[in-house]
Amino acid sequence: MNFQASLLAAIESSEIPLRFEPGAAESVAIPVSAFLRAWISSHIPPDTGSPFDDGWAALAAQLLSEIDS
Secondary structure, three states: OOHHHHHHHHHHOOOOHHHHOOOHHHHHHHHHHHHHHHHHHHOOOOOOOOHHHHHHHHHHHHHHHHHHO
């Protein structure tokens, strides 16, 4: 499942009045993606060497790569 494609599909199926305008879904998706990227990035733990923090950082990296793909 591709995040960007899923986000665009959700926006296009919503009742947003601008959804019929060309590029409206992409215009909405850009700030949503930026917000998610910033929120996930702010929760990346410091590199403490603990297995828990390493797992959390790996999850954050995976989520960020899905947002950007």
